[in-house]
Amino acid sequence: MGQDQSTSDNVEGDFLIDGGAPENYVRMTSDRDGVVPFYHEAEQKTHIGDYGYAAKWSVISGQGVSPLSRGGHFTVYVKELNRVYIGYGSNQKGELFGDCWYLDINTLTWHFFQLSDDIVSPRTGARATLAGSKIVVYGGYKDRQYLEDLHTIDIYTGKVARVNTSGDTPGPRSAVLIAYYNKNLFVWGGYNGVWPTTLHILNTETMIWQSIDPNISGRTAIPYGKIGETYYGYGCSKSGGFVVFDAIQKSLKVIKPQGMAPRSDVMNAGMCSVDNYLFYFGGKYDENYSNVYVYDVERNTFFILPIAPDDETVSLADGEVNSEGYLMLPRRHSFTLFYNDKRRQMMACLGLPEQDVVNINVLSISDALSVIHLQSDLVRMFDVKKY
Numbered sequence: 001m002g003q004d005q006s007t008s009d010n011v012e013g014d015f016l017i018d019g020g021a022p023e024n025y026v027r028m029t030s031d032r033d034g035v036v037p038f039y040h041e042a043e044q045k046t047h048i049g050d051y052g053y054a055a056k057w058s059v060i061s062g063q064g065v066s067p068l069s070r071g072g073h074f075t076v077y078v079k080e081l082n083r084v085y086i087g088y089g090s091n092q093k094g095e096l097f098g099d100c101w102y103l104d105i106n107t108l109t110w111h112f113f114q115l116s117d118d119i120v121s122p123r124t125g126a127r128a129t130l131a132g133s134k135i136v137v138y139g140g141y142k143d144r145q146y147l148e149d150l151h152t153i154d155i156y157t158g159k160v161a162r163v164n165t166s167g168d169t170p171g172p173r174s175a176v177l178i179a180y181y182n183k184n185l186f187v188w189g190g191y192n193g194v195w196p197t198t199l200h201i202l203n204t205e206t207m208i209w210q211s212i213d214p215n216i217s218g219r220t221a222i223p224y225g226k227i228g229e230t231y232y233g234y235g236c237s238k239s240g241g242f243v244v245f246d247a248i249q250k251s252l253k254v255i256k257p258q259g260m261a262p263r264s265d266v267m268n269a270g271m272c273s274v275d276n277y278l279f280y281f282g283g284k285y286d287e288n289y290s291n292v293y294v295y296d297v298e299r300n301t302f303f304i305l306p307i308a309p310d311d312e313t314v315s316l317a318d319g320e321v322n323s324e325g326y327l328m329l330p331r332r333h334s335f336t337l338f339y340n341d342k343r344r345q346m347m348a349c350l351g352l353p354e355q356d357v358v359n360i361n362v363l364s365i366s367d368a369l370s371v372i373h374l375q376s377d378l379v380r381m382f383d384v385k386k387y
Helices: 366-382
Strands: 008-010 055-061 074-078 083-087 095-097 100-104 109-112 127-131 134-142 145-154 159-162 177-181 184-188 199-203 208-212 224-227 230-234 242-246 251-255 270-274 277-281 292-296 301-304 307-309 327-330 336-340 345-349 359-364
Touching: 074 127, 074 134, 074 336, 083 134, 083 336, 127 177, 134 177, 134 184, 177 230, 177 242, 224 270, 224 277, 230 270, 230 277, 270 336, 270 345, 307 327
Parallel strands: 055 307
Antiparallel strands: 008 095, 055 359, 074 083, 083 100, 100 109, 127 134, 134 145, 145 159, 177 184, 184 199, 199 208, 224 230, 230 242, 242 251, 270 277, 277 292, 292 301, 336 345, 345 359
């Protein structure tokens, strides 16, 4: 199965990459409540700072024929199969894709995943989550219309099935936060010309939607990481803060982080969870490079992750060293990001700007993670009032 098997349509406008909201259009709300983001201008240096530890950056090629370069696709990690599934999306020419692929994390080999039965139309901005053996996909954007169809993809067979529901449905929208827990499907946020704020909950036994008003502003195209049954989303907001969704309590709130916080008005960045930390970088912005940020959930604090090149596949010249001595990575947005627990590596692929070859950017964090854990333990030991 090759790249020419990707199904594509065409849409107008280069702002539709991740489903509707213009790339330079973020949620305008209140002031930042005194939170000062840490995003100093880069000053090109020839060496990185000595922080005592660093994640190792490298670039590798996956095996097999890869999917075409794209953004606006869904990403779902299936732990039991050690696979990352990606599907749909669009490129910078406005071509829409309706195909699905998976990356075997054990071998780093790409596989075309043949869909069958009730296949949906190509689209961008669809979002998905895993429910048992099914990838559950909601919404998207095509032909200047927002979509509201809910469908599933079997992770073993590729069979697609439409899901009929009733009640207070989320309606058409793209780039939502979607989650599944205890036979409930949750949909929040996204974009459909306005910023939906209501949390919609589907009981998957009765197939009836209900809704809750969490009384917080909506956001779209935010990356989010999961720790336990709590989801943390960041970005697409002038007011800043994490959107925190508790699937057990069925509640949403906003918390203001401390420390070296990244810009909050960036869309389509990448985030993944490792232990009790969230790693965040990239996103659509008018700077060419990005720091890698780490958020300590227990301490509610951001800090910057020191990066060092492997000097084999990449060098300092492939990134940019800022005035504080941190190596910043080439900025990308709308990409796939996941954590390979066995290798202790974060891996990023696809996304935009487009690449002629779909390589995999790797951050090896084994040594860095040990130091981060040790530092957090020391802080807890001495911060007796909090811990």
